[in-house]
Every structure is written in structure tokens, then in C-alpha cells.
Amino acid sequence: MDRAKQQDTCETFCFNEEKVNRLRGEVKITEGLAEIFKALADDTRIKIIYALSQEELCVCDVAAIIGSTVPVASHHLRLLKNIGLAKHRKQGKMVFYTLDDECVKTIIEASLLHHKHHDQ
DSSP states (O other), X not given: XXXXXXXXXXXXXXXXXXXXXXXXXXXXXXXXXXXXXXXXXXXXXXXXXXXXXXXXXXXHHHHHHHTOOHHHHHHHHHHHHHTTSEEEEEETTEEEEEESSHHHHHHHHHHHHHHHHHHO
């Protein structure tokens, strides 16, 4: 067996039944979170979320910020809206987007902080 594998796995299989039973039920609250992280795993959507964490933007603003067409920006914004990360309002012929709540901003800020510490 590879020496690295020996260091990061148990040499025998046994588990703490009390911990496993308790946590098996608790981890169910994470169901559905992967969809959020899949959306955030795209560089373009991360840029959009970050920009929206700074202020409300219309679709055209977002397109200019990410260097794309309006339809591409609209597609990303719609996806973010559909999974609950962003919300929109229509004002005349313009559509403006903001983050759906402060939790999304907190996720981005925490991720940036982790990234900064990890790179040092």
C-alpha cells in the first residue's frame, strides 16, 4: 500500500455508533446545499454575486462588468434567481438585481477570507 494512503486512512474499520447515529440524522439538513455551491462554482456567477453584494445592478450593468452580452448575463442572473441567491425588480424597461439576502454576501465574504488566508 502507498505510504501516503497509510497516513490518511484508518488501518482497521470500526466506528463510533453513537456519533454515527446522531450525525447521520443531522447531516440531512445539508440536502439541497450542493445546488447553491454548484451555482457558485462558476467563475462568472461568482463575479456576478460579488458585484451584487456591493450594490443593485441592472442586467446591462452586469453584462458590462463580466464582459458578456446581455443575454448571457440574463441567463446567469435567472439561474441565480431561480435558486434563491438573487432577486429582481422591474422598473420601466429596466430589470435590477440584488442579492436575495445577507446570507449570500456572508458566504462570499467568508470564502474570500478563506482564500486570502489559504494563499498566504
